[in-house]
Amino acid sequence: MVPEALFFSAILFVIGVVGVLTRRNAIIIFMCVELMLNAVNLSFIGFSRLYGASGQVFVIFVMSVAAAEAAVGLAIIIAIFRHHETVDLKNINLLKGWCSNCPWPNRVECIRLPAPSPSWCGCCRYCR
Amino acid sequence: MPNGFVYEFLFYLFGLTAIVSAAIFVTRRNAVAAALWLVNTMFCLAALYIMMDAQFVGAIQVLVYAGAIMVVFLFVVMLLNLGLPPSVADIKSKGARIIALVAGLAMLAELLVLARQKLPAELPWLPRETSVTTPITEPLFRTYLLPFEITSVLLLVAIVGAVVLAKRRS
C-alpha cells in the first residue's frame, strides 16, 4: 500500500501548492500550507512502513512545527487585519509604496501621505 | 494480516476522499466551508495512518490537526468575521492561475516519477498486544532526543511570538 500512499501524498501536495499560488485570502493560503504539511506527513508514514518508526517521529515533529506556525501565522493575520481591515493579500503590499487601487502612472515615485483608510496607500489623489 | 479486499477498498476510499475533499477545499470561497473540507481531508489522512500501522500518529493527527489547529483557524475566521465570501473574487489573475497550473502539473509529474522508484519490501506489522506508543518512544527519546527538546523551545518561542503579535497596543 506504500506506492498508493505516496501517490495520494503527491496529489495532495500539488493541490496545496496550486491553492497557495491561486488564492488571495491569507487564511486560505495558510490552510493550503497545512495541507502541504499533511501531504508530507502521509509520505513519512508511508516510508515508516519501509524503514521503521523514525518516519512517525518526523510526523510528530512536523505536527509541532505546524502548531507553532499556525499560532504565529494567525497572530500575524490578526495584526494585519487590525491594520488593513482585510486579509486579502492584494492589499498587503505597503513595501511597494502604492496600493492596488492606485492608477497613478508614475506610482513608483509615489510618496506615502496620510491615507483616509489604512488599506489605501494615500500616495496620490485617487487614494486621498 | 491487513490484506485482502476490504482493506484495499477502504484504503482507496479514504485516499480518494482525502483528494476530493482537498480539491473542494481549495475551490471554496467561503472560508468556513473550506476549513471544514480541510478537516475532512485530515480525517481521511488519520484513517490512512491507522491503516498503515501508525495508530498513535493517527490519533494525534485528529487530536492536533482537526481538534486544535483547525479549531483555531475557525476561531480566527469567526473572530475577524471573514466567514462569508468577499464581494470581489478571491482568485488571482489569469496569469497567476496559468502559472499555478503549469507549476502544479510539473510538480505532480516530478513527484509521480519519484514515487515510481523501486521500493524495498514492507516491514511486518506489529503484534496486536504491543502498546501503540512503544515503537515510537525508542527513536523519539533516544535517537532524536535533542530535536525533541528543541521542539519545545520552538513552541515556547511561538507562544511568546503569538502573544506579542496579537496583543493590542494601547
Next chain:
Amino acid sequence: MNTYAALMLFQHAYDPQAPVHGAPWLWFSIIKILVVFTVLMVTIAYLTLAERKISAWIQDRHGPNRVGPRGLAQPLADGLKNIMKEETYPSAAYSPLFILAPVMSFIPALITFAVIPFAAPLPTPWGLVDMSIADLPVGFLYILAIASLGVYGIVLAGWSSNNKYALLGGLRSSAQMVSYEVSMGLAVVAVLLLSGNVSLSSIVASQVATGWYFFPLLIGFFLFLVAAFAETNRLPFDLPEAESELIAGYHTEYSSMKFSMFFIAEYSNMTTASARLTTLFFGGWAVPFWTTVDTAPWHWWKTVITLVCFMIKTGFFLFLYMWIRWTLPRFRYDQLMSVGWKVMLPIALCYLVVMAGAILALDAAGVAPSARFGDFVPTYWAILGVLNIVLAVLVFVVLDRGRLVSPASARVGPSELAELRAMATRGPAPAQGD
C-alpha cells in the same frame, strides 16, 4: 443467515475462554453496537427526567409528575413534543452548516462511548466477548481526539445561525474547550504513567491488579473532573449557553429536533465523561474488595455484577454533575479563561513533573519495580497517596488561600466590606461612560 455463516458460527465453538474471532466476532460487534446505542439513548432520555427531578429536590419542588406514574413518561412526552414542533430556518442562516451543526455535535458525543469497557468479558460458546464495542489500542487517545471534535458542532451552530448571541456562544465555547482540553490531557498523562498503556482495557486491568487510581492520583482526578465539567459545557462552566447574557448562546436559533440533538449531545457528553472518570480513576467495572469477580475465569454472572458496578459508579458521577449544576453559580468569562490557563494548566504541568519524578524515584529505590503492572504493593500505594495529599494541601490551602477554590465560603476583606456597605447606602455605582 446463509449456510456458510452458520458453519462459521459453530466452527469456533470450542474454547469459551479464548477471545472470539472470525464471523461471530462481527455478529457480536453488531449486537453490542445496537445494545449500547439503545441503552445510551434511553439513559439520556431518563437523565433529562433525573435532572429535573434532582433540581426539584434541591429546590424543594415536586418536579414533573403529570405524565405517567410519578412523571416517569415525561421523556417520552418531551421527545414527542420535539418531533411535532415546527422546524424554523432563519432566513439569514447559512443553511448547509446550520443543518450539519447539530449532527456534528451529536455524533462525536455518541461515538466516544465505543472504546469504554463497561463490564468484564462475557464467555459464550464462540469465545470470550469483550464488553466494549471496540477495544482500540489507542484507547484513551481516541477519546481525547473525538472529544476535541465536539467543539465543531457548537462553533458551526454559532456561526451559521448568523446571530450575534449565537456567534458569541460559539466563540466562547471554542476558546473554552480548546483551553481545558490541554489540562485534561495533562491530567491523564499521570494515569498513563501508572498503567503503562493507553488502551482502556489495560488501564482497567492494571487497576484491578494494583488498586484504583483515584487515591495515588488524587490531584490528577480533581483536575480531570474540573476539565470534564468544562469540556461538557456544564455549570459552573456553561458560558457558551449562558441564558441570562446570551439567551441560550449557540442554540438560540434552533428549534424542535435540531435543538433536541444539541440537548442529547450534552447529556451524552455527560454520560461519556462520567464513564471516563470511572474508567480512569475508579477502576472501571471493577468491584471493590472482591477480587474473584474481577479476574478470570469469566462467568456470565461476573459480567452482570461488574456491569451493575460500572453503572453505579457512572451514575454517581452523573448525579455529581447535576448536584453541582444546581448548587454552584457560573463563572464570569474572564474568570473561566484565567482558571483554565493560569491555574489548571500550571498545576497540571507541575503535577505531572512531580508524579513522574516520584514514580521514577520509587522504581529506582526498588520499592516495587513491578508494582505498576503486577500486583498491589501497599508501600508504593501509600507513598504516592501521601504525596498527593501533601500536594492537595499545598494547592488548596497554601497556594489558594481562599481566593479561587473556596471564594464562596471565604471571608470578605475589610476594604471589600466597606465598599459593599457604601454601595448599600447610596445604591449601585453609576456604570462607566454614562
